[in-house]
Amino acid sequence: MENIKLTYFNMNGRVGLIRAMLCYKKIPFENILITMEEWPNKKQNFEFHQLPLFEVNNKKMTQTFAICLYLARQLNLYPNDIDLQYQVESILACRDDFTMLYRKIKFKENNEEEYKTFKDKLILYLQKFEKRYVDLGSNKYFLGNEISVVDFFLGVMITEFCFLVKDEDILSKYSPGIKKIIDNLKENELKEYYEKYHIPLK
Numbered sequence: 001m002e003n004i005k006l007t008y009f010n011m012n013g014r015v016g017l018i019r020a021m022l023c024y025k026k027i028p029f030e031n032i033l034i035t036m037e038e039w040p041n042k043k044q045n046f047e048f049h050q051l052p053l054f055e056v057n058n059k060k061m062t063q064t065f066a067i068c069l070y071l072a073r074q075l076n077l078y079p080n081d082i083d084l085q086y087q088v089e090s091i092l093a094c095r096d097d098f099t100m101l102y103r104k105i106k107f108k109e110n111n112e113e114e115y116k117t118f119k120d121k122l123i124l125y126l127q128k129f130e131k132r133y134v135d136l137g138s139n140k141y142f143l144g145n146e147i148s149v150v151d152f153f154l155g156v157m158i159t160e161f162c163f164l165v166k167d168e169d170i171l172s173k174y175s176p177g178i179k180k181i182i183d184n185l186k187e188n189e190l191k192e193y194y195e196k197y198h199i200p201l202k
């Protein structure tokens with residue numbers, strides 16, 4: 001893959017894991033950041049009037065889920081086994097279950113009830129992810145001994161969701177196996193991403 005551009009806002013949001021996969025695979029890319037001030041005038045230029053936009057040799061791609069799967073396949077971060085492919089798609093699809101709640105928690109004054117709804121939902125999902133991980137054999141990575149796009153999803157997006165829960169270490173408490181994967185990724189495969197691209201949250 002050559003001549004890669006990724007356009008998004010100055011946040012991790014939907015594209016943290018895309019930046020992380022490119023960084024891990026040492027694929028150079030232009031990390032184009034649009035400010036909120038610029039956005040209203042630029043919005044119309046983008047398909048569906050939303051970001052991210054991913055470009056490979058001027059071929060334009062939209063929709064985060066599809067971009068993630070395209071990249072995972074290109075970069076050998078996607079399993080061959082159809083049951084593991086189901087795991088990938090099913091885990092990545094969980095992102096959308098959090099979109100509205102995530103926005104409320106991240107950008108608005110916290111309302112206690114919304115915070116509790118977010119936290120309870122995240123705990124439920126962490127428990128379900130942990131169960132799948134155990135059922136899959138509790139290996140080095142989520143799907144087994146090969147790293148996949150799911151590990152980037154856990155190490156970037158789920159990590160950011162957990163960070164927003166300030167009053168409890170829910171990752172350790174409800175997903176100890178997944179926490180081990182994430183800690184290991186942060187020391188290794190995700191180290192450079194966290195140093196170069198991750199936008200620290202307050």
Ligand SMILES: N[C@@H](CCC(=O)N[C@@H](CS)C(=O)NCC(=O)O)C(=O)O
Pocket residue numbers: 013014043049050051052062063064065
């Ligand atoms: N289904 C789209 C949703 C994209 C989306 O909601 N993008 C937001 C940023 S996370 C956006 O562009 N917001 C600005 C706007 O809608 O004007 C995807 O997964 O890529």
